[in-house]
């Protein structure tokens with residue numbers, strides 16, 4: 001099957017791309033090996049210079065790349081432009097810090113000299129999703145390239161224009177020898193790539209099902225993998241929270257990117273004493289959101305990325321209502337072309353129901369009431385996922401104490417969950433394993449080599 005991009009705003013096809021057959025894949029793997037042989041010997045400065053040029057170009061063309069993302073997957077244009085700018089940030093961050101993160105680490109032993117050297121592994125296979133079509137790929141590629149690895153990107157079918165634009169951008173910035181290249185395998189060839197002796201590691205951001213498939217293949221081939229999967233992040237609001245702030249941030253945390261983010265706040269866990277007031281204000285703020293053309297700067301919510309994703313969300317909402325939830329806002333598609341879904345608020349959500357247990361990857365908030373902070377944390381942890389969490393309280397010490405008890409890769413007190421190049425990003429439980437970003441991310445695909453000199 002060919003890769004196809006479809007405008008989520010109109011439902012019309014944008015382009016088709018043919019898949020690479022076995023010979024074309026083989027050719028690309030050879031290019032990757034050739035590229036690695038040169039790139040691994042480049043100094044950190046030479047790598048950094050190129051990555052800084054990538055950052056310059058991203059900043060210069062943020063609008064152009066933003067429009068491409070919006071056209072292919074429907075995020076509001078201002079968020080798409082910010083995404084391109086954030087990619088420049090991660091490039092600069094690793095350009096400036098990779099050398100110190102991977103510097104030799106001397107260790108006192110009986111040897112004359114003993115130390116740990118961090119060396120690149122080789123070609124890394126990156127399977128990436130459509131929701132942050134530039135960011136997810138850059139979050140993987142910037143540290144990989146600075147570590148001396150090279151990258152083969154298999155991007156989601158519906159954002160192939162973004163994939164090609166990134167490949168061109170890396171080339172133009174001086175990664176001319178396929179250090180970052182796009183590969184378009186048919187699904188049946190994905191496992192051949194992971195198993196191929198030239199590929200030394202795999203990274204996937206996407207669903208639990210895809211993560212499980214890639215992780216299984218990588219394990220079978222005895223190769224490292226990093227999996228960044230779904231989440232059902234709790235957003236806890238305690239009785240002493242600043243409600244204005246919690247509502248404002250809560251709406252953004254749930255609805256940004258048209259509700260399609262792994263770290264979106266999905267389960268709002270509200271202390272019973274503020275639940276009513278929070279719910280009233282939250283519904284009113286959600287109803288004020290402007291749904292429309294994502295190319296329009298005034299739009300808050302664009303279409304969902306694909307028709308099947310919109311249908312899945314609607315099916316979940318219907319099942320949630322059958323489970324006893326009440327749709328206080330939204331609960332249906334928008335009557336126009338494209339894959340629009342009305343921002344939805346579900347109240348009276350209980351443990352063991354669809355809106356509590358399943359990840360809803362769209363503009364749908366589940367509101368849950370807790371008697372006290374202890375029950376709130378208990379509810380927060382009662383999920384198969386463990387990506388991020390937020391806690392709103394004016395008692396920051398208590399916030400920190402509770403943060404340590406939440407089972408997640410990151411907890412933000414009085415703030416929404418965000419990824420930041422300076423801090424590790426990743427999950428526990430079914431949200432995956434391994435870390436991206438910060439000094440932790442760059443060490444996922446390196447050989448921590450012991451060198452002992454007697």
Ligand code: NDP
Pocket residue numbers: 127128129130131154155156157158187190205206207208209210211213214228229230231261262309359361
């Ligand atoms: P997928 O996980 O199916 O897609 C993500 C990437 O993995 C795409 O490049 C996809 O390719 C690829 N892929 C999927 N299955 C396999 C497989 N078995 N072997 C190899 N590659 C695979 O996500 P969807 O787009 O279908 O979205 C479904 C759900 O996934 C969402 O509702 C959400 O729950 C979750 N998701 C999570 C994301 C996150 O940020 N953690 C991002 C996107 C989705 P292709 O596009 O060609 O199918």
